[in-house]
Amino acid sequence: MKFGIVTDGGMDGPEKLTYVEKYQQIVAEAVAAEQAGFTLWGTSETHLFAPTTTVSAPDAIMGAVAVLTSTLKLRYMTLPIPYHHPVQAAERISTLDVLSNGRVEVASARGNNVDFFEVLGIDASRTRDIWKEGLHAIAALLRDENVDFNGEFSKFKGVTIHPKLPTPRVPPLYSVATGLESHKATGNLGIGDMAWDGYFGWRYLEDCFNTYKTALKDAEPVGDEVLDSFSYFATATAVRATRAQALADVEPRAFSFVDLIMRAYGKVASQPSYEYYEDLQTVKKNQRDLPSLMKHGPSVMAGTPEDVLDTCKRLERLGVNEIVLSVDGISGESHRTTIEMFGKYIIPEFATH
Numbered sequence: 001m002k003f004g005i006v007t008d009g010g011m012d013g014p015e016k017l018t019y020v021e022k023y024q025q026i027v028a029e030a031v032a033a034e035q036a037g038f039t040l041w042g043t044s045e046t047h048l049f050a051p052t053t054t055v056s057a058p059d060a061i062m063g064a065v066a067v068l069t070s071t072l073k074l075r076y077m078t079l080p081i082p083y084h085h086p087v088q089a090a091e092r093i094s095t096l097d098v099l100s101n102g103r104v105e106v107a108s109a110r111g112n113n114v115d116f117f118e119v120l121g122i123d124a125s126r127t128r129d130i131w132k133e134g135l136h137a138i139a140a141l142l143r144d145e146n147v148d149f150n151g152e153f154s155k156f157k158g159v160t161i162h163p164k165l166p167t168p169r170v171p172p173l174y175s176v177a178t179g180l181e182s183h184k185a186t187g188n189l190g191i192g193d194m195a196w197d198g199y200f201g202w203r204y205l206e207d208c209f210n211t212y213k214t215a216l217k218d219a220e221p222v223g224d225e226v227l228d229s230f231s232y233f234a235t236a237t238a239v240r241a242t243r244a245q246a247l248a249d250v251e252p253r254a255f256s257f258v259d260l261i262m263r264a265y266g267k268v269a270s271q272p273s274y275e276y277y278e279d280l281q282t283v284k285k286n287q288r289d290l291p292s293l294m295k296h297g298p299s300v301m302a303g304t305p306e307d308v309l310d311t312c313k314r315l316e317r318l319g320v321n322e323i324v325l326s327v328d329g330i331s332g333e334s335h336r337t338t339i340e341m342f343g344k345y346i347i348p349e350f351a352t353h
Helices: 019-036 058-068 086-099 114-120 124-143 180-188 202-216 243-268 275-285 290-296 305-318 332-350
Strands: 002-007 040-044 073-080 104-109 147-150 155-159 173-177 192-195 230-234 236-239 300-303 322-326
Touching: 002 019, 002 073, 002 332, 019 040, 019 058, 019 332, 040 058, 040 104, 058 073, 058 086, 073 086, 073 173, 086 104, 086 124, 104 124, 114 124, 124 147, 124 180, 173 180, 180 192, 180 202, 192 202, 202 230, 202 305, 236 243, 236 305, 236 322, 236 332, 243 290, 243 300, 290 300, 300 305, 305 332
Parallel strands: 002 040, 002 322, 040 073, 073 104, 104 173, 173 192, 192 230, 230 322, 236 300
Antiparallel strands: 147 155
8 A cells, every 4th residue: 555645735724824835835744745654745736726726837846846855756646638738748747757857657637627628718528538639649758759649639740858867758647537437448548546536435436446447457558558556535634643633623624625526516517428426416415514424435534543544444445555645725733743643653554565
């Protein structure tokens, strides 16, 4: 089992930080994560979702973390491919890979932000197709020189990107997936699967795992090789000495994330190929009931070290081999304690697994 941290620059916490203070805190917590024994760290590209998520240019933050760490894998936790031309995306990825000396990983996504689709003029019904095509183009640009590409959405000839590592490579590729069709597409591409939105429940998460593993059997890898990895992405995390303290810490962040999900997915649910989001009715019913949300699924991971360890072990039994935790949007003191508690009590329990 590997453990990672994602931060999205949540500005809805109790401290009311400035952006300068918040972003310096983000970098310091990434350094602390490496010291605590976390394998990976990253941030996601999001737009128009403030104050719950505010990182719109993850490369800048990850570049700062790259020069202050040495072993921590740096993952784009969500790189929405439809937002970018493949050449520009490949250049960004390769630059960070050079700066970090080969520590970059990339989790891509089709995107689910209808408001930003409208800003960019993106047809929401075509985002899965744009994502698949773009991923192939990006992999080719990272691997090869003088790349010709003739796709439906992008066309170019003789392109070589710079900079590159001395031995060019396609970094480990993942996809952030929610719907079963997205998990299937991820398996077909032979890339790692990052399951998001445990708000849909434990049973749904198991269906996602089985769908991915079945599709992976016939994968045609877009990367250098098939990456068999099923990650779970927890959207709100707090570990404290007492359960009551942890729940008090995490509740505002958990509810803020539920509100964001209801706002974003409520809009996208009516779009073709996004119909599965209509399952949000269960989430809506429990929108302000934290114990029910936590019982229904593992999206909110909070409690004592023993509580959270039990949840991690249940995820391991399901087949999860990597847990990525959102440690964000609460308070700096809570973030530091959560990172330290994981490093001291939880990560060592999986050291021999």
